[in-house]
Amino acid sequence: MVTWRTALLLGLAALTMPLWSAPWWAAAIAGCAVLALSAVDFAFAAALRDLSLAREGDSAVRLGQSATVRLRVRNSGTRTLRADIRDAWVPSAGAVTPRGRVEVPPNTSVTLAAELTPTRRGDRPALGVTVRSHGPLGLAFRQRAEHPATPPWRVRVLPRFQSRVLLPEKTARLRVLDGSIVTRGRGQGTEFDALREYVIGDDVRSIDWRASARRSDVMVRTWRPERDRRVVCVLDTGRTSAVRIGDEPRLDAAMDAALLLATLAARAGDQVDLLAVDTAVRASVSGAGRQVLLAKLVNALAPLQPALVETDFELVVGEVLRRERKRALIVLFTALEPGALGEGLLPVLPRLVARHKVVVAATHDPVLRDLTIREPATAADVYAAAAGHRALSERDRVAAALRRGGVEVVDAPATEFAGAVADAYLTLKALARL
Amino acid sequence: MTTGGRRAALRRGWRRGRRTLIPFGVVLVLFVATLVTHAVDTPDSGDADFLSPVSDAAIGSARLADVLRGQGVTVVRHTDPRTALTDSGGATLFVPAAEYLDPQSVGALRSLPASTRIVLVDPPARALRGAGVPLLRGDRRWATAPVSSGGCGIPGITEAGASAARRQSYVVEETFTGGYDACYDRSVLRFGYPQEVVVVGAADPFLNGRLDEHANRAFAAGLLATRPKLVWLDLHERFQPPEQPLPTYTPEESEPETYERPTTNPQEQYTQPPGGRDGPPGEARGGDDGDSASITDAFPPWVWAMLATLGAALLLLLLWAGRRLGPAVTEPLPVEVRSGETVLGRGRLYQRARARGPAAEVLRQAALRRIEPALGLDDEHGPADVVAAVAQRTGRDPAQVDGLLYGPAPEHDHELLDLARGLHTVADEVGGVVPAGPSRDTPPGSAGPDQGEPR
Numbered sequence: 023m024v025t026w027r028t029a030l031l032l033g034l035a036a037l038t039m040p041l042w043s044a045p046w047w048a049a050a051i052a053g054c055a056v057l058a059l060s061a062v063d064f065a066f067a068a069a070l071r072d073l074s075l076a077r078e079g080d081s082a083v084r085l086g087q088s089a090t091v092r093l094r095v096r097n098s099g100t101r102t103l104r105a106d107i108r109d110a111w112v113p114s115a116g117a118v119t120p121r122g123r124v125e126v127p128p129n130t131s132v133t134l135a136a137e138l139t140p141t142r143r144g145d146r147p148a149l150g151v152t153v154r155s156h157g158p159l160g161l162a163f164r165q166r167a168e169h170p171a172t173p174p175w176r177v178r179v180l181p182r183f184q185s186r187v188l189l190p191e192k193t194a195r196l197r198v199l200d201g202s203i204v205t206r207g208r209g210q211g212t213e214f215d216a217l218r219e220y221v222i223g224d225d226v227r228s229i230d231w232r233a234s235a236r237r238s239d240v241m242v243r244t245w246r247p248e249r250d251r252r253v254v255c256v257l258d259t260g261r262t263s264a265v266r267i268g269d270e271p272r273l274d275a276a277m278d279a280a281l282l283l284a285t286l287a288a289r290a291g292d293q294v295d296l297l298a299v300d301t302a303v304r305a306s307v308s309g310a311g312r313q314v315l316l317a318k319l320v321n322a323l324a325p326l327q328p329a330l331v332e333t334d335f336e337l338v339v340g341e342v343l344r345r346e347r348k349r350a351l352i353v354l355f356t357a358l359e360p361g362a363l364g365e366g367l368l369p370v371l372p373r374l375v376a377r378h379k380v381v382v383a384a385t386h387d388p389v390l391r392d393l394t395i396r397e398p399a400t401a402a403d404v405y406a407a408a409a410g411h412r413a414l415s416e417r418d419r420v421a422a423a424l425r426r427g428g429v430e431v432v433d434a435p436a437t438e439f440a441g442a443v444a445d446a447y448l449t450l451k452a453l454a455r456l
Numbered sequence: 457m458t459t460g461g462r463r464a465a466l467r468r469g470w471r472r473g474r475r476t477l478i479p480f481g482v483v484l485v486l487f488v489a490t491l492v493t494h495a496v497d498t499p500d501s502g503d504a505d506f507l508s509p510v511s512d513a514a515i516g517s518a519r520l521a522d523v524l525r526g527q528g529v530t531v532v533r534h535t536d537p538r539t540a541l542t543d544s545g546g547a548t549l550f551v552p553a554a555e556y557l558d559p560q561s562v563g564a565l566r567s568l569p570a571s572t573r574i575v576l577v578d579p580p581a582r583a584l585r586g587a588g589v590p591l592l593r594g595d596r597r598w599a600t601a602p603v604s605s606g607g608c609g610i611p612g613i614t615e616a617g618a619s620a621a622r623r624q625s626y627v628v629e630e631t632f633t634g635g636y637d638a639c640y641d642r643s644v645l646r647f648g649y650p651q652e653v654v655v656v657g658a659a660d661p662f663l664n665g666r667l668d669e670h671a672n673r674a675f676a677a678g679l680l681a682t683r684p685k686l687v688w689l690d691l692h693e694r695f696q697p698p699e700q701p702l703p704t705y706t707p708e709e710s711e712p713e714t715y716e717r718p719t720t721n722p723q724e725q726y727t728q729p730p731g732g733r734d735g736p737p738g739e740a741r742g743g744d745d746g747d748s749a750s751i752t753d754a755f756p757p758w759v760w761a762m763l764a765t766l767g768a769a770l771l772l773l774l775l776w777a778g779r780r781l782g783p784a785v786t787e788p789l790p791v792e793v794r795s796g797e798t799v800l801g802r803g804r805l806y807q808r809a810r811a812r813g814p815a816a817e818v819l820r821q822a823a824l825r826r827i828e829p830a831l832g833l834d835d836e837h838g839p840a841d842v843v844a845a846v847a848q849r850t851g852r853d854p855a856q857v858d859g860l861l862y863g864p865a866p867e868h869d870h871e872l873l874d875l876a877r878g879l880h881t882v883a884d885e886v887g888g889v890v891p892a893g894p895s896r897d898t899p900p901g902s903a904g905p906d907q908g909e910p911r
Contacts, residue, residue: 029773036765045761053768108781112788142790152782165779264793271790327790389796393803394822397880401869404876406803408815411822413799 063157070169072099096131106154115146140179148175185282185440252350253287255280260300260333262357267436276355279440335366383432507552514665537561546571547685554579562586570650590632594625608639612678617671623658813865823879
């Protein structure tokens with residue numbers, strides 16, 4: 023393929039036409055000469071088959087931060103490569119790639135660094151590398167799709183985990199919980215800790231008479247909060263999770279809360295599992311060790327996207343029952359929507375509640391509340407307010423039905439959601455109801 | 457951010473608009489430029505230089521007059537039609553601008569001696585009618601085109617060859633049964649009257665600037681040199697006869713032509729030229745091969761070679777610009793559902809169904825849920841108790857409060873609006889707290905102390 027220079031050369035030749043005695047012959051000769059020059063230039067361009075591409079660099083980045091992925095172009099041919107190289111990424115990868123002519127002498131390689139600042143969560147793939155190898159005169163170039171082959175690369179953009187800022191406070195509450203149990207000896211723990219001698223002030227109800235009979239002293243039992251309990255975060259990735267609450271989908275708020283809960287539970291010594299389900303299991307993490315838990319969770323959550331399907335709660339319950347044999351705390355992140363929960367979850371809930379402690383956590387829509395408390399200005403506002411009141415009361419009915427079924431309900435606006443879920447966990451832990 | 461975004465959107469819109477405007481703008485500029493160039497380039501018969509034997513300008517004819525003098529023709533220039541007519545017996549009378557002749561002079565053309573040749577250049581219909589020439593104006597070209605003579609039988613120009621004579625073509629009236637010659641794609645016609653009348657459809661062959669193109673010189677000189685004397689009527693404004701002015705008559709070139717249908721079957725006697733280039737009257741076009749044959753001659757060959765090379769260069773440029781550096785990238789977009797979509801949709805459904813009663817009922821229930829806890833009423837209270845308590849708390853009329861809380865369903869939208877506002881105000885006055893959006897239940901610990909009991 024020729025470049026603009028060839029066209030310019032031919033155009034300049036065209037301007038000399040008045041000077042020739044046989045213009046048509048001159049035109050033919052000029053055209054042939056320019057094309058021949060281009061052909062020579064084309065022949066001297068570095069061959070594409072002698073090029074090889076390789077990538078290295080970051081494969082994961084937290085949303086809002088930058089990553090670098092380097093593309094190494096190796097020229098194993100005998101001619102110098104003069105190329106325009108385009109390293110194409112999806113637009114949301116926010117890639118800034120070097121532009122301009124690259125020169126690679128024979129048997130050397132050059133590295134082009136792409137700076138990525140992704141704007142969306144999930145897997146951001148590199149789409150393709152295009153190499154345009156110019157001849158020494160710049161008259162012609164070689165370019166072919168997928169020559170050389172694009173090395174695949176993908177940067178996993180992890181969720182922001184904004185609720186990290188709440189972690190110190192919640193951890194402190196957890197420690198208070200732990201400490202208070204050690205000093206008070208009874209009340210909030212259910213797990214047997216140790217036997218010790220009775221001191222004045224101990225609750226007489228905790229005297230272990232059998233142990234006292236064995237020893238000549240009065241012994242009391244001490245208790246500590248349960249450890250090694252199981253917490254399962256179940257994320258509903260169905261249609262209700264696609265709703266935008268504020269600036270982000272409901273699913274992202276749920277992820278944030280799930281990450282905070284998982285981190286907190288791991289620090290409290292509990293085992294955390296994760297399940298993301300709509301009509302199929304989209305992601306699952308189970309049996310992860312405490313050290314790698316957060317990394318595993320974040321990695322599993324990152325590519326999740328809401329799907330416009332009705333969540334199969336039958337499947338949710340089945341999966342949970344299959345995976346969790348021991349009693350566990352099931353935190354179901356979904357939306358309090360009569361249609362989705364009333365027909366999907368409520369019929370199968372008893373099976374779940376019979377084995378596990380269930381918490382339904384839902385972010386609610388601030389738009390709804392605004393509708394109902396705003397003073398109406400037009401008739402349309404009144405109708406909207408009526409619809410809002412109706413939706414609120416339906417939601418309350420669903421929540422009430424869930425509570426009747428023995429389920430805790432956490433319903434909070436997106437900004438306080440993660441904190442509210444963590445608080446619910448801490449309260450349950452303090453009450454030893456895990 | 458929003459202003460920046462709007463500005464960016466404006467800029468995008470402008471860029472998109474410009475993209476579509478540019479081709480139209482280019483076409484418009486080309487069009488206007490062509491029209492202006494054409495208007496400037498077309499000779500004006502009112503110009504003093506136009507076909508004047510004493511003018512050296514490009515639209516003058518001094519060179520032609522010199523050529524004729526060189527052939528031994530006596531060229532006499534007249535500016536008064538009367539003297540020209542009296543002087544032209546047995547000579548050639550050349551009238552370059554017949555539209556400026558007065559009616560009397562046009563009529564007098566017929567009274568000239570039979571040996572006279574009258575040459576009219578692009579005469580208007582009025583002049584043709586006045587002089588009794590049985591011609592109607594046919595189609596008129598936008599610009600003069602050179603045509604080949606097509607085997608012309610008109611004395612003087614039988615050997616002339618292709619000449620730029622084709623601008624106005626003529627159609628012979630169907631009632632005319634006499635003989636005539638038609639040449640140059642029916643742009644040059646000759647009638648052998650008592651006088652010989654030759655009508656030429658374009659002024660270009662006589663112009664100084666065009667004399668050397670094609671066979672214009674042979675054509676013009678041949679046409680005007682058949683008699684030893686040439687009377688050149690150099691007229692550039694409408695001639696007013698001094699003794700009998702005609703102030704009411706304003707002749708116009710585009711006077712409607714009256715075309716009279718023949719009542720008898722005409723016997724047409726064409727003196728067909730040998731080439732047979734004449735079509736039947738009415739479709740007086742057909743010299744196109746003559747046009748295209750000569751447009752290549754109009755420019756030197758290097759122009760065409762340059763154009764061809766430039767075209768090839770442009771093609772290469774387009775090829776280069778059309779080869780993109782890799783395909784366009786695509787973004788897999790996530791699904792997006794606006795919050796409150798279903799609720800707002802249901803609100804609009806209420807409105808469309810005019811469900812004022814149900815809407816009012818829902819609003820009243822909601823208001824009562826706000827008001828009742830604030831009043832501190834006991835469990836078994838009825839509507840009357842609520843009304844009384846509200847009236848007492850707010851100092852309103854109990855009947856009005858009753859109407860607001862338990863009244864009939866509103867009939868109109870404005871009544872519904874008033875009701876909603878009233879409920880809002882009353883609830884605010886009573887001081888009922890707005891139920892926290894997530895009706896947070898009792899904390900999970902309220903299930904009773906025994907639950908925490910060690911087992």
